Amino acid sequence: MNILPKPVSRLIESFEKLPGVGPKTAQRLAFYLLHVPDRDLENFAHNLTSLKSETVLCEICKNVAEMSPCSLCSDTGRDKSIICVVEQPMDVISIEKTNKFSGLYHVLHGSIDPLNNIGPDEIYIDTLISRIKHSLAVREVIFALNPNMIGEATALYIQKKIRENDVHAKENAITITRLAHGLPMGGDIEYADEITLGRALDGRKGL
Amino acid sequence: MNILPKPVSRLIESFEKLPGVGPKTAQRLAFYLLHVPDRDLENFAHNLTSLKSETVLCEICKNVAEMSPCSLCSDTGRDKSIICVVEQPMDVISIEKTNKFSGLYHVLHGSIDPLNNIGPDEIYIDTLISRIKHSLAVREVIFALNPNMIGEATALYIQKKIRENDVHAKENAITITRLAHGLPMGGDIEYADEITLGRALDGRKGL
Numbered sequence: 080m081n082i083l084p085k086p087v088s089r090l091i092e093s094f095e096k097l098p099g100v101g102p103k104t105a106q107r108l109a110f111y112l113l114h115v116p117d118r119d120l121e122n123f124a125h126n127l128t129s130l131k132s133e134t135v136l137c138e139i140c141k142n143v144a145e146m147s148p149c150s151l152c153s154d155t156g157r158d159k160s161i162i163c164v165v166e167q168p169m170d171v172i173s174i175e176k177t178n179k180f181s182g183l184y185h186v187l188h189g190s191i192d193p194l195n196n197i198g199p200d201e202i203y204i205d206t207l208i209s210r211i212k213h214s215l216a217v218r219e220v221i222f223a224l225n226p227n228m229i230g231e232a233t234a235l236y237i238q239k240k241i242r243e244n245d246v247h248a249k250e251n252a253i254t255i256t257r258l259a260h261g262l263p264m265g266g267d268i269e270y271a272d273e274i275t276l277g278r279a280l281d282g283r284k285g286l
Numbered sequence: 287m288n289i290l291p292k293p294v295s296r297l298i299e300s301f302e303k304l305p306g307v308g309p310k311t312a313q314r315l316a317f318y319l320l321h322v323p324d325r326d327l328e329n330f331a332h333n334l335t336s337l338k339s340e341t342v343l344c345e346i347c348k349n350v351a352e353m354s355p356c357s358l359c360s361d362t363g364r365d366k367s368i369i370c371v372v373e374q375p376m377d378v379i380s381i382e383k384t385n386k387f388s389g390l391y392h393v394l395h396g397s398i399d400p401l402n403n404i405g406p407d408e409i410y411i412d413t414l415i416s417r418i419k420h421s422l423a424v425r426e427v428i429f430a431l432n433p434n435m436i437g438e439a440t441a442l443y444i445q446k447k448i449r450e451n452d453v454h455a456k457e458n459a460i461t462i463t464r465l466a467h468g469l470p471m472g473g474d475i476e477y478a479d480e481i482t483l484g485r486a487l488d489g490r491k492g493l
Contacts, residue, residue, distance in 0.1 A: 082357065082358060082378065082379060082382050083379065084340075084341050084350055084351050084352045085340075085352060086333070086336045086337050086338075086339075086340040086341050086352070087337065087341065087350060089333045089336070090333040090334065090337050092333075093329065093330040093333045093334075096322075096326070097315055097318065097319075098314070098315070098318050099311070099314070104306070106376060106379075107305070107306070107376070108304055108305070109337070110350075110374065110375055110376050111304065111305050112304075112334070112337055113337065113338065113341070113350055113375070115303075117338055117339075119303070120334050120335060120337060120338060121334075121335055122300065123300040123331075123334050124330075124331035124332070124334040124335045125331070126293070126296045126297040126299075126300045127297065127300075127319070127327050127328075127330050127331040127334070128327060128328060128331045129293045129296070130293050130294065130297050130316070130319055130320065130327060131293075131320065131324055131327060132324075133291075133292075133293040134291050134293050134294065134320070143291055143294060143317075143320055144291050145291045145292060145293070150289065151289060167317065168317060168320070169313060169314070169317050171289065172289060172290065172313075175289050
């Protein structure tokens with residue numbers, strides 16, 4: 080006999096589907112919500128349903144937004160000559176928080192990952208290429224993809240595509256860059272892995 | 287300018303209110319749900335609203351249930367002479383999982399905690415006392431409260447109340463017990479705190 084009331088076990092199942100939430104945490108969250116005012120629960124439920132119904136993907140940068148074009152793409156104050164290519168909408172927020180970037184973004188919604196059946200057509204590479212092709216304003220593309228194998232492979236693939244489609248004369252070609260690799264701030268050289276340390280050496284800077 | 291779309295930041299706020307969920311986790315969960323099918327989101331939302339609308343507190347044991355009396359209280363196969371007093375509905379599940387208890391439960395929904403303004407009237411002590419008073423079948427009350435100061439204080443208070451209201455003759459009084467304290471299984475004597483070790487010594491058993 081299952082002693083958990085069905086409404087509780089159903090909610091536990093919903094929580095268990097979230098990443099990083101195990102059976103114990105899901106149970107704790109469901110029982111916690113039993114003590115929460117009805118109003119808050121309804122609010123939570125409303126926020127879940129409106130998450131997708133009230134957001135769209137920006138037609139230009141493919142970021143999640145309230146309207147299309149998004150507030151960043153339609154902001155006349157931003158530098159339209161630089162596009163920063165990221166994997167996920169969350170990456171945009173991380174980069175915005177640095178206050179070091181005033182260009183535009185392009186969200187791929189993933190990276191090329193053959194092992195998980197994600198090819199170049201499953202992510203927004205085509206829209207990036209046609210975006211670059213149709214705007215002569217673009218002068219630089221920065222890859223801010225995750226520093227791992229699939230991130231670097233994706234950057235390589237897109238770089239090739241951009242070069243193939245670059246309408247500029249050779250001496251005026253689009254600059255393609257990637258974020259610097261090196262030691263993370265607050266890190267410890269002793270514990271840095273050899274690849275990071277190798278890249279930090281390669282990328283050393285004059286003082 | 288807030289670059290997060292409102293529907294996303296609203297959901298992040300909802301997640302942040304959950305215990306053990308910080309801003310980073312809340313953000314991760316909200317962005318994860320952007321990739322989930324609409325159907326699953328609606329299901330999740332429905333499970334949240336039905337959590338309280340489709341559950342009741344059992345009129346007898348105050349456990350969360352689909353109907354009142356709950357399936358445990360109305361189960362004729364259970365031993366009605368023993369009541370196990372617990373703090374939370376989750377504790378019922380933990381004890382049921384041991385398969386060592388076939389009596390009934392009583393859920394207090396908290397413990398007496400003056401520092402947090404929770405007095406004896408804020409939790410279901412009265413219902414427990416009247417339950418014992420009106421059922422001559424009850425022969426034993428087991429306290430399965432958390433082994434900390436407020437749990438022990440609550441047990442002491444309820445014990446006194448039960449004694450005051452016990453309608454049985456003195457030689458036939460209700461037995462009041464608590465769970466054993468001692469070393470947790472798989473634990474290490476070296477790392478056991480002195481109170482636990484002291485209680486383990488006090489409660490030693492003949493082999």
